Amino acid sequence: MTALSILPGTAEGPVVASGEPLSFWGGVDPATGRVIDVHHPLNGQAITGAVLMMPSTRGSCTGSGVLLDLVLSDRGPAALIFSEPEDVVTLGALIASEMFGHALPVLRLPPDGFAALARETQARIGADAITAGGLSLPVLPPATASLDLTSDDRAMLAGRDGEAVAQAMRIICAMAAQQGAERLIDVTQAHIDGCIYASPANLTFARKMASLGARVRVPTTMNAISVDRENWRAQGVPPDFGGPAQRLADAYVAMGCRPTFTCSPYLLDSAPGSGEAVAWAESNAVIYANSILGARTAKHPDFLDLCIAVTGRAPLAGVYLDDQRAARRIIDIDLPHAPDDAFWPLIGWLAGRLSPDRIPLLRGLAPARPDADALKALCAAFGTTSAAPMLHVQGVTSEAGHVAPDADRRRITAADMAEGWRLLNDALDGIDLVALGSPHASLSECRALADGLAGRRVQVPTIVTAGRDTIDRARAEGVLDRLEAAGVQVLPDLCWCSISRPVFPERTRTLMTNSGKYAHYGPGLSGCAVRFGNLDQCIRAALTGQAAKDLPGWIGR
DSSP states (O other), X not given: OOEEEEEOOOEEEXXXXXXXXXXXXXXXXXXXXXXXXXXXXXXTOBOTTOEEEESOBOSOTTHHHHHHHHHHTTOSOSEEEESSOOOHHHHHHHHHHHHHOOOOOEEEOOHHHHHHHHTOSEEEEOSSEEEETTEEEEEEXXXXXXXXXXXXXXXXXXXXXXXXXXXXXXXXXXXXXXXXXXXXXXXXXXEEOTTSOSSHHHHHHHHHHHHTTOOOSSOEEEOOBSSXXXXXXXXXXXXXXXHHHHHHHHHHHHTTOBOOOOSOGGGSTTOOOTTOBOEEOSHHHHHHXXXXXXXXXXXXXXXXXXXXXXXXXXXXXGGGSGGGGSEXXXXXXXXXXXXXXXXXXXXXXXXXXHOTTSOEEEESOXXXXXXXXXXHHHHHHHXXXXXXXOOEETTTSTTTTOEEEEEEEEEXXXXXXXXXXXXXXXXXXXXXXEEEEEEEEOHHXXXXXXXHHTTOXXXXXXXXXXXXXXXXXXXXHTHHXXXXXXXXXXXXXXXXXXOOTTTSOTTOXXXXXXXXXHHHHHHHHHSXXXXXXOHHHHHHHHHHSBOOOSOOTTTOO
């Protein structure tokens, strides 16, 4: 019943507790401090000024930026208490304290202490104890790891390469201590997620680092941003949003990042190989890199991604280590007869719900012979409901034999699939928008859409988001011309999880998507009802404005 202080501080407030993890990005509105994830038990609850308790976080790496913005705008929680290790919002709290002088206590409690405190209505966080009603829980001071730093690490920390590098090293070392790392590791490349304008705090951080002289020292790609960088003015995006979003992207390019602007960096020619240690942010990309490519990267929060890119060093912890990559839960899946492409995101979403805090091994999928697009959809949807940085698929992924001796077991049945389908399909039949490309569409997905439309013209707005590299190849192949002739809008740079009005059509009330990721986040982010289905169903909705609500035949009734 003893709490561990992760980040020190004192606070007092009402207890807001949940037994389910939450993604701050897509799950909390930084403008109001309210939970907007419609699938979460705290939906609609304000967290401002609260002692917020949950096992850990899940979902997007951008949660660190949302937390930082909440703190800097005085809409943040009074304290954060977890029962499991947590990096994403902890990093946001660390940045708030380290760079902006706003302390936010972060603590970890064992399960029994967590359960006892969660039953209280008000709590006070002191330097030595948490008190609530008649409950008093001692607080141990933050862990101080004795990092085995190299001479080069120490020189960077001491300021040899300038203040930006020294600041980045201080942040990396603080995170390494709370992760229990003993040393740092070289990385060969990085992928920046903090370039999304999720809140003003993202720009505040980037400008601060740029003003200190930050420059990346390893090849660094960039995630999707929040606007079409060249065309946002013509698209009618308000300058008070488009301007800061472009300045944020420009700041990272000025620091030496490659303007790839894609949330699917594994589709680029620079994708890492098996065993390669990299530093990626963006949850779907992290899961794909570890699981499918066999590369090694922690699920780095926004801001830590830049710190690692600036130094080339990352904490040697988590799934960088062999023993941390083992499956600790086996999920047997009742493979239906002839599943279609909607099966993969649905299974990813369900598997994440069954394994929110550990790496799973999915068994029973190999006979369906998933291709790269199926695995992309699986990993992205898994990342919305699980905090785990990877998964294994028996007979498909290279490390699927790596299972912990004490791994427990779960099962996904046809009944579970039917229930999951209903949870992701709570909208009416009329469709106002078809949203494709979350994560960014691949060239093969663009081809499949063009082939499915077969020269017919869409009757409702249909938008595909894709990376610049994919769009260039689609243009060279003639696929882009076919899509545009059918009335499909193909947008670079931004993706559905950051698209804003009026690029997102103003009159939309109900949208349809084939993305498990966007089906989960879409209601909270867009304020619209969402329908989920396979690509053929999305095409029919684009052509007719209607979507049947029946369960797919491969699930049954």
